[in-house]
Amino acid sequence: MSEKDLLTTREVAEKLNISMRRVRALIESGNLPSTQYGRDHLIKESDLKLVKDRKPGRPPKEKSRK
Numbered sequence: 001m002s003e004k005d006l007l008t009t010r011e012v013a014e015k016l017n018i019s020m021r022r023v024r025a026l027i028e029s030g031n032l033p034s035t036q037y038g039r040d041h042l043i044k045e046s047d048l049k050l051v052k053d054r055k056p057g058r059p060p061k062e063k064s065r066k
Contacts, residue, residue, distance in 0.1 A: 005044055005045055005046070006035075006042040006043065006044060006045070007042065007043050007044075007045055007048075008040060008041075008042065008043075009023045009024060009027075009040070009041050009043070012032075012043050012048065015048060016048065016051065016052065023043075024041070026051055027041055027043075031050065031051055031054075032047060032048075032050060032051050033047050033050070034047075
């Protein structure tokens, strides 16, 4: 794997048209694999297909049971 295949969170955000905070949330939830290098996360460009077709926005809240 070369450096050209790795993207920063900023580059991923630009490619997916989402915020950097959302990229970090996808990483933390395990939906977007990454490698941490120091304080930065590096993402394989090929892994973007894992989240490319996700639904935008927040998931609906579950109704509370009473």
